[in-house]
Amino acid sequence: MDDKKFALGSSNHDFPLIFERSQAGRRAAQPPKADEVDLGELLGAENLRQTAARLPEVSELDLVRHFTQLAQRQFSIDGNFYPLGSCTMKYNPKVNEEAAKLFSELHPYQDPATAQGALELLYNLQDYLGEITGMDAVSLQPAAGAHGELTGILIIRAFHQANGEGEQRRVVIVPDGAHGTNPATAAMVGYEVVEVASDKNGEVDLSAFKEALGPHVAAVMLTNPNTVGVFETNILEISRLAHEVGAQLYYDGANLNAVMGYARPGDMGFDVVHLNLHKTFTTPHGGGGPGTGPVGVKAHLRDFLPVPLVKKEAEGFSFDYDLPRSIGRMRSFYGNFGNLVRAYTYIRALGKEGLKQVSAMAVLNANYLRIKMKEIGFNIAFDRINMHEFVAQPPAGLKTLDIAKALLDYGAHPMTVYFPLIVKEAMMVEPTETESLETLDQYADILSEILKRAENDPDYLAQAPYHTPVRRLDEVKAARKPVLRYSFSTD
Amino acid sequence: MQTPSELKYSRSHEWSQVSADGKLITVGISDFAQDQLGDVVFVELPEPGRKVNAGEAVAVIESVKTASDIYAPVSGEIIEVNEALLDAPEGINDSPYEAGWLFKIRSENPAELAELLDAAAYIKIAEEG
Numbered sequence: 001m002d003d004k005k006f007a008l009g010s011s012n013h014d015f016p017l018i019f020e021r022s023q024a025g026r027r028a029a030q031p032p033k034a035d036e037v038d039l040g041e042l043l044g045a046e047n048l049r050q051t052a053a054r055l056p057e058v059s060e061l062d063l064v065r066h067f068t069q070l071a072q073r074q075f076s077i078d079g080n081f082y083p084l085g086s087c088t089m090k091y092n093p094k095v096n097e098e099a100a101k102l103f104s105e106l107h108p109y110q111d112p113a114t115a116q117g118a119l120e121l122l123y124n125l126q127d128y129l130g131e132i133t134g135m136d137a138v139s140l141q142p143a144a145g146a147h148g149e150l151t152g153i154l155i156i157r158a159f160h161q162a163n164g165e166g167e168q169r170r171v172v173i174v175p176d177g178a179h180g181t182n183p184a185t186a187a188m189v190g191y192e193v194v195e196v197a198s199d200k201n202g203e204v205d206l207s208a209f210k211e212a213l214g215p216h217v218a219a220v221m222l223t224n225p226n227t228v229g230v231f232e233t234n235i236l237e238i239s240r241l242a243h244e245v246g247a248q249l250y251y252d253g254a255n256l257n258a259v260m261g262y263a264r265p266g267d268m269g270f271d272v273v274h275l276n277l278h279k280t281f282t283t284p285h286g287g288g289g290p291g292t293g294p295v296g297v298k299a300h301l302r303d304f305l306p307v308p309l310v311k312k313e314a315e316g317f318s319f320d321y322d323l324p325r326s327i328g329r330m331r332s333f334y335g336n337f338g339n340l341v342r343a344y345t346y347i348r349a350l351g352k353e354g355l356k357q358v359s360a361m362a363v364l365n366a367n368y369l370r371i372k373m374k375e376i377g378f379n380i381a382f383d384r385i386n387m388h389e390f391v392a393q394p395p396a397g398l399k400t401l402d403i404a405k406a407l408l409d410y411g412a413h414p415m416t417v418y419f420p421l422i423v424k425e426a427m428m429v430e431p432t433e434t435e436s437l438e439t440l441d442q443y444a445d446i447l448s449e450i451l452k453r454a455e456n457d458p459d460y461l462a463q464a465p466y467h468t469p470v471r472r473l474d475e476v477k478a479a480r481k482p483v484l485r486y487s488f489s490t491d
Numbered sequence: 492m493q494t495p496s497e498l499k500y501s502r503s504h505e506w507s508q509v510s511a512d513g514k515l516i517t518v519g520i521s522d523f524a525q526d527q528l529g530d531v532v533f534v535e536l537p538e539p540g541r542k543v544n545a546g547e548a549v550a551v552i553e554s555v556k557t558a559s560d561i562y563a564p565v566s567g568e569i570i571e572v573n574e575a576l577l578d579a580p581e582g583i584n585d586s587p588y589e590a591g592w593l594f595k596i597r598s599e600n601p602a603e604l605a606e607l608l609d610a611a612a613y614i615k616i617a618e619e620g
Contacts, residue, residue: 401529401556418556424527475555476581479532 018056018066019486028060081439085389085416085428088279095349096342103341108333112318119317123310125344133273134266135296139305140335148274148293149185154327155304156219156248157189169218175204177227177420191218198422202230202382213245223252225387227420239269256280258363258388261356271298281343290336306330361433362388369431372444377451381423389430391423400425402461403450405472409465410446493522495588500613507564513601516565519592523617528554531580536572537594545603550593565603567596
C-alpha cells in the first residue's frame with residue numbers, strides 16, 4: 001500500500017508533493033482572461049510560450065492543506081527549544097511585528113519630508129547602536145552580517161589607501177576558530193588571510209599573534225566573546241599590539257548578545273564593528289528573509305561609511321550624502337527597513353537595564369546547561385565560566401552526529417555540530433536568554449536518556465532518528481546528487 | 492587508525508611519500524584525518540604545473556561536516572593530480588594511503604623534508620588533538 005495516498009491531514013507519513021495532487025482543470029484562482037488583448041503585440045511574439053506551463057492544478061482547499069502541512073513540518077523557536085550555538089536562534093517578540101506593520105505603507109521614493117517619523121527612527125537607531133557598541137558613527141545599510149563584514153573591511157581598505165598604505169598592508173589576521181565568513185570576507189576584498197592559533201584556554205595565543213603582526217597587516221578580525229564562547233581576556237593587549245603596527249581592529253558582532261550593557265567593543269579598542277541584528281536584536285532569523293548587518297566605526301573612519309547616513313538638523317531629518325571619501329552605496333535605498341524597525345522596537349521595549357538583563361540571562365542559561373551536561377557525562381572543551389554559549393563533546397566512543405539525530409526524536413533541536421573546527425566532535429550549545437529553567441532541565445534530561453539508551457543498546461544511536469517523518473538521510477547523496485526539480489512522469 | 496611508518500606527516504594531517512631520489516613527493520590525508528572529516532563529498536585539486544610553497548593551501552576537501560584546506564607539505568611544482576577523486580571522492584575515505592592520494596609535487600628544496608614528522612610524532616599530535 002502506498003503510504004502517500006493514505007496520508008490524510010497531518011500524520012507521521014510523508015504527504016504528496018503539490019504536483020502529485022494535481023488534477024487537470026482544478027483551480028484555486030481564476031486569472032483574468034486575455035481574450036481582449038493581443039499578448040503577442042503586448043509582450044513580443046518571441047516571448048510567448050509555445051506550450052503551457054506545467055503548473056500544479058489544485059483546488060484552494062487542497063492548496064491550503066498542502067502548505068499548512070508543510071508549515072507544520074517547520075521547526076521553529078515558536079514551537080520548540082532551538083539551542084543552535086553560534087547561530088543564536090533567539091525568540092522574536094511579537095511586539096516587533098506590530099511595530100513593523102505601522103510602516104507598511106511607506107515607499108522608499110516618497111519625499112523624506114513626508115517620512116520624518118521613519119527617518120527619526122533610523123537616526124535614533126544609528127545613535128543607539130553607536131551607544132551600545134561604543135562607536136562614533138553607524139551605517140544601517142548592509143543587508144546581512146556577512147555584508148556588514150564586507151562593508152567594514154572595505155572601509156578599512158579605503159582608510160589604508162587614503163593613508164598611502166594600501167599596497168603595504170596586504171594581510172588580515174583571523175583566529176583559527178573564527179567564523180568562516182571572516183576569512184571569506186578578507187579574501188573577497190583581496191587580502192591574504194593569516195590564521196593564528198588558539199591557546200588551551202580557548203583564547204587567541206598571544207605569542208602566535210605577536211609573531212603574525214607587522215606593518216604588512218591591514219586588520220585583525222576578532223569575535224569577543226569568541227567562537228568557543230570564551231571572553232578574550234587579553235583584548236586590551238591585543239588591541240594595543242595591533243594598533244602599534246598600524247592595523248585596524250575589527251569586531252565581528254556575532255556574539256555581542258553576551259556582553260550588551262556590560263562591555264563595549266569601542267572601549268576594548270575596536271575600530272569597526274558589524275552587528276547581526278537577528279542575533280542580538282531579535283529580528284527574524286533564517287528562512288531566506290532579509291538580514292541586517294549595521295556597521296559602526298570610530299570617528300577616524302566615519303568619512304568612509306556608505307552613503308547616505310541619516311542626519312538631524314533644525315528643519316528636520318534628512319539623508320546625508322556628503323561623505324566624499326565614502327566607499328559608496330552597499331545596498332539600494334536605506335537597508336532592510338522592516339528589520340530596523342524591529343530592532344528599534346526591541347531596544348525601546350527593553351531599555352538600558354533590560355538589554356543588560358538579556359546578556360546576563362543568556363550567560364546564566366549557558367553556564368547552567370554547561371554544568372548540567374558535564375554532570376550527565378559530556379566533556380566540556382574549555383571547562384571554565386563561559387559566556388552565552390559553550391562547546392561540549394560526547395562521551396568517548398560516541399559521535400556528535402548520532403546524538404544530534406537522536407535529539408530529533410524528542411522534538412528538541414540539536415545544538416550546532418562540528419563547529420568550531422578546532423574542537424573534535426564539537427557540540428556548540430547556545431540556549432539563549434528567554435528559555436526557562438524547566439526547559440533547560442528538560443533538554444538535559446533528554447540528553448541523559450539518550451546517553452543511557454546508547455549505553456544499553458550500541459545500535460540505538462547509529463539508527464536514530466526513529467520517529468521523524470523521514471529517517472536518517474543520506475547526507476553524502478544529498479551533497480553529491482541533490483534532486484532539485486520534480487521529474488514529471490511524462491519526461 | 493593506520494599510520495604507516497614509511498610515510499612522513501604534517502601537523503595539518505597530510506601524509507607525504509618521498510621517492511627514492513627524494514624529488515617526487517606524493518601527498519594525501521591521513522587515516523585519522525579522513526575519519527575526523529567523515530564522508531567526503533567533493534575534492535578540489537590544484538592545476539598541474541602550479542608552483543607552490545610549503546604550507547600553502549593547494550586543495551580543498553569537503554565532507555558532510557566541513558570543508559578543509561589541504562596544504563602543500565613542501566615547495567615545488569605540482570606535476571600530477573588524482574583526477575579519479577573528482578568523480579569518486581569516497582576514495583579518500585576508503586583508501587586514504589593508496590587510491591586516495593591527492594597530488595604529486597616535484598620538490599625543489601630537500602631541506603624541507605627534514606621538517607616533516609615521522610609516524611610516531613604524528614600519532615602523538617593526532618591523539619592530543
